[in-house]
Amino acid sequence: MPQERFYITTAIAYPNGAPHIGHGYELIATDAIARFMRLDGRDVFFLTGSDEHGQKMQQTAEREGISARELADRNTARFREMGPALNSSNDDYIRTSEARHYQTVSALWQRMEAAGDIYLDKYAGWYSVRDEAYYDESELTLQPDGKRLAPTGTPVDWVEEESYFFRLSKYQDKLLELYDRQPDFVGPDARRNEIISFVKGGLKDLSISRTTFDWGIPVPGNPKHIMYVWVDALTNYVTATGWPDANHPRAAFWPADAHIIGKDIVRFHAVYWPSFLMSAGLPLPKRVFCHGFLFNKGEKMSKSVGNVIDPFALAKAYGIDAMRYFFLREVPFGQDGSYSPEAIVQRMNADLANDLGNLAQRSLSMVAKNLDGRLPEPGPLTEEDAAMLELADALLDKARTAMADFALHQILAQTWAVIAEANRYFAGNEPWALRKTSPERFGTVLWVTAEVLRQVAIITQPVMPDSCARLLDLLGVPADARSFAAIGGKARIKGGAILPAPSGIFPRYVEPEASAE
Ligand code: ME8
Numbered sequence: 001m002p003q004e005r006f007y008i009t010t011a012i013a014y015p016n017g018a019p020h021i022g023h024g025y026e027l028i029a030t031d032a033i034a035r036f037m038r039l040d041g042r043d044v045f046f047l048t049g050s051d052e053h054g055q056k057m058q059q060t061a062e063r064e065g066i067s068a069r070e071l072a073d074r075n076t077a078r079f080r081e082m083g084p085a086l087n088s089s090n091d092d093y094i095r096t097s098e099a100r101h102y103q104t105v106s107a108l109w110q111r112m113e114a115a116g117d118i119y120l121d122k123y124a125g126w127y128s129v130r131d132e133a134y135y136d137e138s139e140l141t142l143q144p145d146g147k148r149l150a151p152t153g154t155p156v157d158w159v160e161e162e163s164y165f166f167r168l169s170k171y172q173d174k175l176l177e178l179y180d181r182q183p184d185f186v187g188p189d190a191r192r193n194e195i196i197s198f199v200k201g202g203l204k205d206l207s208i209s210r211t212t213f214d215w216g217i218p219v220p221g222n223p224k225h226i227m228y229v230w231v232d233a234l235t236n237y238v239t240a241t242g243w244p245d246a247n248h249p250r251a252a253f254w255p256a257d258a259h260i261i262g263k264d265i266v267r268f269h270a271v272y273w274p275s276f277l278m279s280a281g282l283p284l285p286k287r288v289f290c291h292g293f294l295f296n297k298g299e300k301m302s303k304s305v306g307n308v309i310d311p312f313a314l315a316k317a318y319g320i321d322a323m324r325y326f327f328l329r330e331v332p333f334g335q336d337g338s339y340s341p342e343a344i345v346q347r348m349n350a351d352l353a354n355d356l357g358n359l360a361q362r363s364l365s366m367v368a369k370n371l372d373g374r375l376p377e378p379g380p381l382t383e384e385d386a387a388m389l390e391l392a393d394a395l396l397d398k399a400r401t402a403m404a405d406f407a408l409h410q411i412l413a414q415t416w417a418v419i420a421e422a423n424r425y426f427a428g429n430e431p432w433a434l435r436k437t438s439p440e441r442f443g444t445v446l447w448v449t450a451e452v453l454r455q456v457a458i459i460t461q462p463v464m465p466d467s468c469a470r471l472l473d474l475l476g477v478p479a480d481a482r483s484f485a486a487i488g489g490k491a492r493i494k495g496g497a498i499l500p501a502p503s504g505i506f507p508r509y510v511e512p513e514a515s516a517e
Pocket of ligand 1 (some may be wrong): 010011012013014015021022023025026051233234235236260261262263264265292293294295301
């Protein structure tokens with residue numbers, strides 16, 4: 001059977017500043033999904049990148065006294081570095097300033113134009129540069145000083161100029177049909193409902209070009225106009241598959257299986273993007289899934305408050321895997337979440353060092369100390385042993401079900417429920433006593449524990465790739481037996497193998513001052 005393809009993307013960030021933890025979180029979560037799909041046998045293409053054009057970039061650059069290209073180059077370098085810093089397995093990094101992207105965007109524009117969906121007129125209305133979004137008067141709130149704010153709290157400016165328009169109004173019914181036919185096109189449900197009511201409220205044609213700045217992609221045939229940055233940005237997802245070149249090595253990856261984005265940009269992805277694609281006659285992505293926002297101890301992060309969290313610093317302070325685990329376990333994927341140093345230390349010490357780390361360390365050091373490092377063969381299994389193994393065997397199906405809704409937190413919760421049971425099993429069987437009274441039972445309990453650890457480590461690889469690889473090394477699991485095909489009862493851990501000397505994988509968090517003593 002040919003390998004099933006899976007194409008997943010993050011949003012492409014504006015490189016108008018350094019990456020913050022919101023960007024890091026989106027990358028980690030998308031990476032965990034991509035890794036899960038690879039381990040589950042899919043041919044995965046995972047894309048991330050940066051969204052370099054537009055007025056926001058140009059204005060930031062002007063304020064800093066550099067060119068927009070310099071600003072984009074400087075910050076894109078940081079965004080790229082975030083990949084290895086967080087152990088992201090993205091297969092490509094796209095920049096909207098690349099030549100390949102200009103070609104695709106221009107071709108898409110021409111297709112929409114040929115479909116009769118683009119016309120020249122005059123725009124008069126409100127625009128928020130910070131959101132790079134047009135707002136209707138009815139969406140704005142009037143401040144005491146007479147200024148108007150967008151629903152996101154950003155200021156808006158009145159814009160009046162010649163502009164190309166996209167016939168968005170024509171797609172209202174088609175979009176509603178799409179949400180109806182494909183109920184999981186937008187998720188989670190709260191976002192789907194928000195989008196349906198927005199579209200039902202009526203769609204106006206969309207201004208898709210501007211003439212008052214030049215940092216962007218020129219409109220084909222009328223370079224005085226620069227394309228609206230969202231037309232340009234959204235198209236990155238097809239650019240990376242080489243469209244319109246049908247012979248591009250990645251051509252078969254379009255349509256994308258999932259766009260993972262933050263909840264603030266759902267309108268662009270679930271209303272504008274499918275409309276552009278329908279107009280151009282391209283297949284639609286299968287799903288748009290929104291994660292929530294991260295807050296610092298419950299407060300919105302902002303540069304002016306000075307509470308923006310740096311993902312590089314966090315990975316350095318706690319370790320990449322502990323940080324990945326924390327965010328994916330603590331924040332139900334799709335909902336908002338909060339970060340605090342106390343919460344991360346609590347998860348590190350309780351879930352990782354105690355629950356998983358101790359179980360591995362205690363059981364594997366018994367093998368090392370008492371059995372010369374040879375993993376025992378199991379004797380006859382008791383009902384309790386069989387029940388323990390069954391729990392572990394059931395994990396993959398549960399994980400797949402949770403993954404169908406991108407419920408990463410549930411995969412981890414279910415896995416840690418198995419770890420809790422394994423701890424009860426281990427302690428309840430008192431292997432330290434069995435060692436003398438019943439060497440065969442001693443061996444069986446250690447083997448069952450090792451087998452549960454093997455499955456747990458395989459399932460948790462997408463979230464903590466390095467730590468799980470080390471645990472699988474300690475369990476003597478060969479590199480080619482670490483995919484989901486090796487899970488369940490099909491490929492039990494082999495008794496009789498000599499295991500490497502165990503070492504701690506999940507350290508307790510120690511405050512830097514204390515460790516310096
Ligand atoms: O929106 N918590 O770029 P961006 C969680 N260029 N996620 C957050 C967050 C937070 N505090 N702050 C931002 C853009 N994000 C566009 C995207 S896609 C074709 C173009 C998320 O740099 C945000 O929701 O403002 C978005 O998904 C991503 O970070 C990039 O945000």
